Amino acid sequence: MMNIGEAAAASGVSAKMIRYYEETGLIPPAGRTSSGYRTYGPKEVQILRFVRRARDLGFPMEKVADLLALWRDRSRASADVKHLAEAQVQALEARIREMQEMKAALQHLVHSCAGDQRPDCPILDDLGGHMASAGLSAMAR
Amino acid sequence: MMNIGEAAAASGVSAKMIRYYEETGLIPPAGRTSSGYRTYGPKEVQILRFVRRARDLGFPMEKVADLLALWRDRSRASADVKHLAEAQVQALEARIREMQEMKAALQHLVHSCAGDQRPDCPILDDLGGHMASAGLSAMAR
DNA sequence: TATGGACCTTCCCATGATTGGAAGGTCAAG
DNA sequence: CTTGACCTTCCAATCATGGGAAGGTCCATA
Structure with a gap:
């Protein structure tokens, strides 16, 4: 489990943007430690990398959300x-x-x-x- | 002399943006009628068209300001x-x-x-x- | 002359994605 | 136990633009 800084380094998404993505609902709320720190595992980091890469490819946030939904949906075509x-x-x-x-x-x-x-x-x-x-x-x- | 709506139609710059350009100092403050309406003459409309065209060509506002300064300076090379x-x-x-x-x-x-x-x-x-x-x-x- | 509608004014808010900072809590190493 | 690097939330700014409210002005027509 990593904190937000480590997740940022591992994903290439700034901590600021991770919080923003969470706030806007693009990504689900991260888990928290007892003291309130956000926690991230490999799966969450992978999602962040997904977002980062899609943004790099010029997808607007809205389309990234669509892609994420498809990604999570195993049954999609x-x-x-x-x-x-x-x-x-x-x-x-x-x-x-x-x-x-x-x-x-x-x-x-x-x-x-x-x-x-x-x-x-x-x-x-x-x-x-x-x-x-x-x-x-x-x-x- | 035209009011802001006529100047907008003649220049292709929206009234909103004309006020914004004035507020940010890109263009000098327009004259006013006794009742507070902004007034524009052909010269001002030409400046607005200049701005519009430069923006169309992809110049960022800052560069448009530079171009305007050069335009006004008769002695520039x-x-x-x-x-x-x-x-x-x-x-x-x-x-x-x-x-x-x-x-x-x-x-x-x-x-x-x-x-x-x-x-x-x-x-x-x-x-x-x-x-x-x-x-x-x-x-x- | 009154009235209505089309204009004008200023002011505030929202966008989209991102960055910055302040104030305060937490963690780990020395 | 202190120090510094992290974390938290909240608020603000960016850039160019559009939207809208509240209130004043202008003009043509009834």
Whole structure:
């Protein structure tokens, strides 16, 4: 049995976040010693690592909760899990695409800027431009 | 002269955010009518559009403030602006790379999952795995 | 001129995930 | 027995944004 600090070190989740996950119900309340310290065993650490890894993979907390439920449910079909993961891949793809569009637009501006001592700068001209800038403005951020 | 609602419509920045930008000092305080309404002219709307566009391009607020300062400074060199924009391109590239790594890791898992009725699922196996998962865990999110 | 509705004002709250700190209790080693 | 490193709870801040309440203003129409 470990205390919260050891569990944090073993799982890669900070003690602060472990308490937060418990408070929000993502993970079940930890056991307590007679003096009130939280206790964690290997199983709990594994759950924490699960959460950590899923967060690393970009799953929002809500989806992590879904994954945890599937993980705990021995009878679930792997198709359910695969579906969640595929949705997450698509969410990542969408965000990547968005950011690539931003980058392309910005690079275009960078390339058209002399970058010397003169004050003329197409980048600022574009940013302050009088046109509606409808294209990029439509991008949800 | 427009009121805040008209300025919001003309700039694409919500009234809420206009007040917030003013409060945080990103933009100077707007003029007021005798009854306390904020007033905006074409110049102010242009500034708001500038902010909006820069945010669309992924600039964090802090960098937007830098860009605004350069914009207002008639004597600045275009190199300064270009430098900021290049840094932003690199920041975007780094984030894109991170997310592509996440996506690749997740796709790898998806491909190795049968996705049928059986409960065996490499995705969950990996997430809860006993290994340290050092590689991806090192990725800052 | 009164009234209604669409606007404005300020103020507070919530989000999501995380970090920080203060005040106080506990544990283990010296 | 003291010291320092841990633990506990509670409260606050972050960042950019949205939601809403309570109250004032503006304007068109009845």
